[in-house]
Amino acid sequence: MQTKTDFRRSVLACSVALGAFGIASAAHAAEAAAEAVDAATDPNMIVVTASKRSQALIDVSQSISVITGADLAYRNQMRIEDFAASVPGFNFQTAGPRAIRLILRGLNTGGSGATVGVVIDETPFSYQSGLANGSIDTANLDTFDMERIEVLKGPQGTLYGATAEGGLLKYVTNKPNVDKVEAAVEANGEIVDQGTTGGTIRGMINIPFWGGKGAIRASGFYQDVAGYVDNPLLGSNNSNRGYKYGGRISLLLKPSDNFSIRLTGSRQDQKFDDNSFVEVVGANTAPLNPPANQFDIANGGRLVQNSFNGNPNKNYYEYANLVLDWDIGFASLLSSTSYGRLSSEFRTDITSANAAPGFTFQQAFAGVYGNDFSLWGRQTNAVKRWNQEFRLTSKPDTNIGGMGLDWQLGGFFAKEDVTFEQFFDAINNTTKAVIETPFPVGGSVLPGKYEEYSGFANATLHFTDKFDVSGGIRYADIKQESLVINYPGLITGVPVITANPITRSSENKVTWSAAVNFKPTATTQLYARVATGYRSGGPNLIIPGAPADFKFTYGPDSVTNYEAGVRTTLFDNMLSIDVAAFYIDWNNVQIITSYVSQPSGTRYNVIGNGGKARSQGVEWSLAFTPVKGIRISDTGAYTDAKLTEDAADLGGFDGDQLPFVPKWSNTLNVDFEAPLGDNAKAFGGASWVYTGERFTGFTSAPGFRGHIALPDYSSFNLQGGVEFGRYSASLYVRNLTNERGLNDYSTGNGYRLTGLAQIIQPRTVGIKLTARY
Template identity: 40%
Template sequence: MRRLNGIFAGTALVAVIATPSATWAQDADPAAPDEIVVTAQKREQRLIDVPSAVTAVSGDALTQRNLTRIEQFAAFTPGISFSEGLTGPQLTVRGLNASGQGATTAILVDDVPLTSSSSYQQSTTPNFDTYDLERIEVLRGPQGTLYGASALGGLVKYVTKAPNLSRVEGSAQLELNHVDDGETGGSVRAALNLPVIQDSVAIRVSGLYERLPGYIDNPLGNKRNVNSGERYGVRGALLWQATPDFSVRLSGIWQRDDRDAPVSIDVVGAALTPATPPENATSIANRGALQRNLRLGEPIKRKSQLYSATLNYDVGFASITSITSLAKMNFQRRKVLTHYNAAPGVTFGDVLSGAYGQPVDIRSNDFTAVRRINQEIRLASAPDSGPIDYLVGLFYTDEKSSIAQFFDVTSVTTPPEILTLPVPGGGLSVPARYRELAGFAQLTWHVLPTVEVTGGARYSRNRQRSQTTRFAGFVSQSFVDVTDPASKTKEGKATWSGAISWHPAERVTLYARVATGYRPGGPNLVPAAPPPGYRTSYGADTTVNYELGAKGELFTRRLTFDISAFSVDWTNIQIPTSVVDPDTGVPNNFTDNGGKARSRGVEYALRLAASPQLSFFVNGAYTDAKLRAAVPSIGGLRGDRLPYVPTFTNTAGFDYRVPVGGDATIFLGADWTYVGSRNSDFVVGGLAAPQTGHERLPSYSTVNLQGGVELGQHRLDLYVTNVGNARGLYYYLSGDGAGGTGNAIVQQPRTFGVRFRSNF
């Protein structure tokens, strides 16, 4: 804490002493940004008043910079890092990432949690389109008090636009783009707001269709641009203002994301020696060409649905809010396992070819589904109603999920033939259920007009059940269908938070915060005869976050700043491990608790409106996230960096607007993002069959350019993303490639685009 105190003291000293009293004026300069209001604490507040680290990206900013997906806006948020495995996107806040399967960052839409509480459902994390959003809020640090489970490191909240009761408005956008050495893609997006009964009932609808261009070739399968795909969806809302004090809002989102193959390529890898990889293990194979050599395809399909009803009733001294929601998320994938290690240097293809007496391929057909019902009701005191603000509430969730995996063993002939002799590939099915009831409360005491103290607590109780059925087959190691005993767990968890904030000026906040978070434990998939050392369940892992920060607006709001220093202790970490059955020699994988980690760092975001035409921005983070104790089961040593967490990230850029007469304005913009080196996962697949060995992924920089013209309500953009054609890697496996190569997820190459948008 002494290191944090020193950092914070220096920050506060510069912010307060270097600014003369005249700069505290409340009148904003014409170049200043619009006021940002957020709901991070489940009530509307100015962003600069929230006593914690929060980043808000407005819908207009998302549209202007074409930030339509998680991986794009993550670069504009300090303290958040993006990686993408073979099952989908993963966000890490403040470095809290290990080799476990469960999410450490929660995803919400309008206070509705979407992240599965099960450790087996990370592949269902949605990646919603950002068109026609009000804003995206990123809350850094544990949020267990108000948001509960899985907000271990922080959360991302999509805030949708409410229907406008008094005005018809809308927008439409057309886009065309082309990827270097790849395909041409494009999109159509539109939104419409329509009052049905003036000042009483209105609807808002938006939709999109996007063709995702491919740019990865498969010479072995004689196919080009195999990772092409499409994305389409619709979002709608109805708002009924029944009385000045009572409103009902019904909302729905439906989105589909399909790709013919993941964004993965062959790298040099270390399939034969995963524990001692060569220096160029993460270098792109095939002379630098973006290729993935497979005989079979690996299509991916993802569908996300959310339906909610929000009731608000103002009773004078307080407001009552009820949120009822249903979320459905489905994920389907075909994954070629032919080149996956069964043991170092021995692939599943090698093993099965011997068993079937001919060269074979093996492919898994994976299906995951989540259906989650949530109910939250809360009571919040009216604004400015006294020296104490309060918020109390109850939360209930009932989540049913299922995982199914079926294996096809096929000949290498054209077309391939599914082999069933001597036995079929087999498979398994795992239905599960998670139920949770929680109560929470938060109080804010306005000690002085400029000093506030906030404290809160939450207690959650969950019950879980899962059961595995293994279908006869070679891969599932069974000649008959077997249903294992049901696994059940119960767990209670308390989380809390506290903060003190001081406003030395009307638009400046200095704060200190302590908060806790957790990720639920749960049952393991217990075999009928578990070997010695097999754990039938695992417990919750927890975080404690210590934070000091300063945020505000200076020089008539032309300079905005948000700086925080943090230290997070992570204990009882959920980790994958395995034990070998002494009778069969087969490794049995399960989740266990072990080890501890600490993440320390500094986050910063600055924006300067140098003039009404020109503004500059910079944001980034220094994060030192390491294990504090060895974790032998995953090959982790004390002092090892946590996976996929860069020590340093930074984004800087500018926006320039020049009126040229009438309604016409020319604009230019550029941004540069640096992502430091990271390490891949600790051992994945168990020490008996390692798939990676914590390799170092090189740093990379990305430059984006855009420019165009605005004519009243119309806007034409020209842009280039990844100008330098960087080859940043998001994910790495030491094997899994044909010919003993590795596998990695790569960022999209240089892309040229044109976009036209019209508002009305």
């Protein structure tokens, strides 16, 4: 049910949108999208910076997907969950509105470290310490005023280091324009099935100065996020509603033709009253023998999550980046200095969570706190990261022995400071006060540090204008340390003072890549690549009463990726084909496992290494333009990712499919545009998104069941509108058929012994107004 406050927020958002629409002028994004459609059929027209230099896509000897800013706006793809389906082999696992795990080419076993790196322009923004929760605390940037997004598949360790062993997500923001004034505004309102309304306002302005030698560009947004999950225990409707806001400002100075300075700062905040899990039938009392209807929505189909205290959450991420770029004659020298910070705070009601199958924490602690109590966990993850990179890049006309030569040399430094705090409170349900006696529940604080020095080099030798060979290497020296401070309580037990509470780890790692590229025609490319990547190891917690075989450090895992691909356009750019096949060996796989300390019996989750895995498959992107104004495109992947030996600590066995990786996934788009007269046109499109059967994460906890097959599902999206010169208006529908596709699931942990699941957002209908000057 929509509240008066929700209604007022929506009216305010739509009023701001209409006012902005009336005073701004713009060229509609569909026109730019049409240009992007034309460019997408010609790999010579698409320029990327994946190799830390500007290259035509047809010169890049690896699998890469590019989504232009115009296409993001046209399809209303404002976050990772929206645009991931446009990239073959790109999957994700949602962990509530604040957290998302990225998965490329199937590399996922549920560890705490990221396997997909994130970069914003020249700023690395994925965290490498195992204590930083880098796997789910991902920079999920609003995509407004984005030039493009590049997704590199396969390990990128040579250029980007740790966390990029599965691939890389790179945001490329629009630079300040020194040639002209620009401004834009975009506003939308939407309503979610069984939920409330929401609205968004976004704006940008670009101002040149200093006679064309400088410019400043600023953008910002505010989003009132619609909710659709109720909490009857608290009498709250649409309790997962929230808001997001953020901005970016960038200054570009070009005092001479051979020197430029770019300074960028950005921050994005979001806050939600609750997470978006819903109660399903589940299999709480019989997880090893679940009923046939375990995935059905409980409560008669109403989207509900009952909790005594709610699960509020908020986070922010911010960064500042200074890039100095010199042309020093024989090469260009770039210095990139950046600082990033992420903070994530959330509270989780664990009252109905399972201490054992069919037995909740509320039941377990009733003898201590009585019957009218609940358990509320509170956690804070905070990371600060400093980066410095120097990079020397050859000029485009460099040659040796009459052959073209592109080369790079670079040095990199990174430092992370991590604070990880986790506490639990017993709450009196009547007074909502914390119960201090007879025992606190307990908690812990885990500060940590990460430091890396690395150097890299790569080169491409052009034997002819049709054939080249490239290779690269990176050496990294990594040191880490951590400390656990336990506070006494029923969960954490009585702390044991150790002689040396600080644990440390040190490692050296070398990664390399090699590729060949053959272009038989100007629009056809054949390539093959071998590359390695890794995810750093680190220190583990010191656990009181740990088993004798417990390791206080865990090792890095690593991958070797083999791939071959073809890109081509045929019939005068009427048909484009981009296909890649890959095979990946994954060794010493990092996993989350658990140990029970003695004599308290407390279970601790720690990081370990659990054997080997393999991923192989095919990815494709196809586009067909039968007549001008109509385009049909298809992107998809077949991914066979599985363990290749038993991993007892993980609860997995040889042959088990890796979590949240569908064997088959596919997205089919049909788009059109048609003239309506002078300076006016209509545009529209439809998308079908198919996600195949996936498996949930593993678990080694006795009596619990993990690795559960989730049903496949399809969703349909529509968008269409009209453009009148500089103005446009459009309508869109996401999840047209209101599919209840599952992104995550557990057999228990719901109120009154139900299960919990994450579903894709219900049917959402919206209107968008845009303008650009």
